[in-house]
Amino acid sequence: xxxxxxxxxxxxxxxxxxxxxxxxxxxxxxxxxxxxxxxxxxxxxxxxxxxxxxxxxxxxxxxxxxxxxxxxxxxxxxxxxxxxxxxxxxxxxxxxxxxxxxxxxxxxxxxxxxxxxxxxxxxxxxxxxxxxxxxxxxxxxxxxxxxxxxxxxxxxxxxxxxxxxxxxxxxxxxxxxxxxxxxxxxxxxxxxxxxxxxxxxxxxxxxxxxxxxxxxxxxxxxxxxxxxxxxxxxxxx
Amino acid sequence: xxxxxxxxxxxxxxxxxxxxxxxxxxxxxxxxxxxxxxxxxxxxxxxxxxxxxxxxxxxxxxxxxxxxxxxxxxxxxxxxxxxxxxxxxxxxxxxxxxxxxxxxxxxxxxxxxxxxxxxxxxxxxxxxxxxxxxxxxxxxxxx
Ligand SMILES: [Zn+2]
Numbered sequence: 368x369x370x371x372x373x374x375x376x377x378x379x380x381x382x383x384x385x386x387x388x389x390x391x392x393x394x395x396x397x398x399x400x401x402x403x404x405x406x407x408x409x410x411x412x413x414x415x416x417x418x419x420x421x422x423x424x425x426x427x428x429x430x431x432x433x434x435x436x437x438x439x440x441x442x443x444x445x446x447x448x449x450x451x452x453x454x455x456x457x458x459x460x461x462x463x464x465x466x467x468x469x470x471x472x473x474x475x476x477x478x479x480x481x482x483x484x485x486x487x488x489x490x491x492x493x494x495x496x497x498x499x500x501x502x503x504x505x506x507x508x509x510x511x512x513x514x515x516x517x518x519x520x521x522x523x524x525x526x527x528x529x530x531x532x533x534x535x536x537x538x539x540x541x542x543x544x545x546x547x548x549x550x551x552x553x554x555x556x557x558x559x560x561x562x563x564x565x566x567x568x569x570x571x572x573x574x575x576x577x578x579x580x581x582x583x584x585x586x587x588x589x590x591x592x593x594x595x596x597x598x599x600x601x602x603x604x
Numbered sequence: 605x606x607x608x609x610x611x612x613x614x615x616x617x618x619x620x621x622x623x624x625x626x627x628x629x630x631x632x633x634x635x636x637x638x639x640x641x642x643x644x645x646x647x648x649x650x651x652x653x654x655x656x657x658x659x660x661x662x663x664x665x666x667x668x669x670x671x672x673x674x675x676x677x678x679x680x681x682x683x684x685x686x687x688x689x690x691x692x693x694x695x696x697x698x699x700x701x702x703x704x705x706x707x708x709x710x711x712x713x714x715x716x717x718x719x720x721x722x723x724x725x726x727x728x729x730x731x732x733x734x735x736x737x738x739x740x741x742x743x744x745x746x747x
Contacts, residue, residue, distance in 0.1 A: 386648075400731070404723035411727065414648020418677065489678035493647055496680060496747055497727075504722060 369542065371484055372426040373446070376436070377542065377577060378479075378490075379419030380447035383437055384585070385468060386412030387592050388455060397458055404504055408465070411497040418490040425486075438596035442579075442586045449576040450533035452585040456526065459519070462508045463526035469502035470554045471537045474547045506558045513562025520564075527559075527567050535572030542577060606635045612666045613640065619654040620726050623697040626655055630685025639672040643681045645747075646727040683728075683747045700732065700743040709734035710741055719743075 369377075389409030396402035420433035431439075450468055455461045476498050479491030512523040538548045559566055575581070595602060613635070614627040626632050626642070634641040640659060644652045656673055663671050683702040686694075691701035698710050706715045714736035721731040722745075729742040 400721035400723070403721060403725070403731075407723040407727050410648035410650065411646060412648065414644075414646060418647060485678070489676075489680075490647075493644075493677055493680040497647060500722065 370426070371487065372423050375419045375423035375426060375487065377446045377448075378475075379416045379423055379433075379436070380445050381451050381468075381472070382412040382419065383416035384445070384447045384588065385451035385464075386410070386416060387588055388451065388453075389461075389465075391455055392461065401458070405461070408501050408504070411494075411501070415490065415494045415497070418493070422486050422490065434596075438593045439600075442581055442589055444579060445576075445581065445585060445589075446579065447576055447581075447585075448533065448536050449573060449582060450530060450537065452576070452582060452588060453530060453533065454584055456529065457522055459512050459522035459526035460529055461526075462505055462512065463523065463530045465501065465505040466509050466558070467527075467530055467534055467537075467555070469498055469505050471544075471547065471551055473498045473502045474550055474554075475544060478547070502554075509558050509564075510562040513559070513564040523562070524564065527564070531567040532570050532573045536574040536576060539574065539577060605637060608666075609635045609640065609663070609668055609671065612662050612668065613659065616655075616658045616662045619651045619658065621694070621697070621699065624686075624690045624693050626659060628687050628690030628693060630681065630683075630687070630690075631655060632659075633676065638670070639674050641674045641676055643676050645681050649727055651726075681747070683744065686744075694744055698741060699729070700741060702744045702746040704746055707732055707743055709737060709739070711739050712737040 386409045389405045389412070392405040392409075393402065396405055416437070417433045420436040424431040424433060424436055450464060453460075453464055473495060476491045476495035480488050480495050482488045482491065509523060512519040514520070538545045538551075556566055610627065610632075613632050614625050616626045618624050618626060618629055618631075629645070631642050631645065632640060633643050640663070642656070642659065656675070659673055663669065663673075686702065694701045695710050700707055700710050707717045708715055709717055712734060714734055716735040717732050718735060719730060720733050720740060724731045724742055728744060728747065730745050731740060732743045733740045
């Protein structure tokens with residue numbers, strides 16, 4: 368059984384890293400509306416990360432706040448799943464990642480909102496309302512791209528293919544999230560069916576993020592995200 | 605005491621929609637003898653710090669410098685807590701107040717409206733357009 372600290376760190380890191388990834392789209396998205404949407408989703412996630420990491424710091428009791436945990440940990444200490452650290456790729460790849468993650472996160476936050484730990488459930492109850500929007504947004508784009516032109520469909524298929532091997536990690540029994548798999552599978556299959564896309568074939572899963580074994584992508588992301596605190600430790604404005 | 609603090613707070617504007625106050629929006633949950641209890645709208649609302657700073661400044665300026673500000677997350681904020689007065693102010697400002705049924709154009713009151721984007725200029729708003737008068741407008745999203 369994971370401690371409350373472990374649990375909060377994982378949830379916080381998932382949200383933080385994906386929020387940071389999405390912020391890379393600001394000013395680069397294909398349309399203004401998409402720019403706003405991805406920025407807003409990123410903002411929600413960074414807000415959730417702040418709450419989860421604050422809680423983790425309080426649980427730990429060593430005086431680390433959310434900022435200390437976000438900006439002054441090295442890559443091996445991050446506990447996010449590998450899915451969220453994957454590069455944005457093209458828009459379809461970003462949507463594929465969001466689709467797989469948000470549908471999982473919505474189920475997870477619903478469960479956490481009903482959990483016995485009041486501090487955790489308060490964050491979950493707040494997050495679930497936001498994440499429901501993210502899941503709906505990503506699912507609608509999966510349908511639009513999958514059921515769109517030959518080009519958009521090919522990109523959507525490639526996007527899902529590139530992210531699919533990181534799915535199993537979300538349901539690692541060690542994290543207690545395995546019970547969410549059937550509901551998640553059903554949601555994913557429903558949307559892919561509406562998009563006239565096939566569910567990707569099972570493949571060898573890549574895992575390790577929860578133990579700090581990350582892809583090299585995370586190091587690059589942290590280099591940019593943590594630059595200021597590394598160059599000027601403790602700086603504020 | 606509680607009354608006079610509420611009166612002070614009802615004049616603290618929301619930093620992003622200054623036509624409504626932090627009381628109108630339901631951000632102020634409770635005023636006790638020693639503390640003001642507030643709750644954030646969205647987890648990542650960037651105005652959260654500005655709201656707290658605004659409340660602090662108003663309390664200090666009105667002789668309530670010893671009042672603390674406490675932040676709670678539970679129960680999660682909902683647009684159901686926006687007051688009738690707040691809804692009227694939003695409408696007058698050109699932002700359609702949250703609605704569980706019809707979205708009404710704040711300019712011409714037509715219900716013939718459509719969603720342009722579910723995500724707008726701030727986390728709490730969506731972008732809509734009125735088919736009757738042709739104007740785009742912000743909708744305060746139900747949350
Ligand atoms: Zn109109």
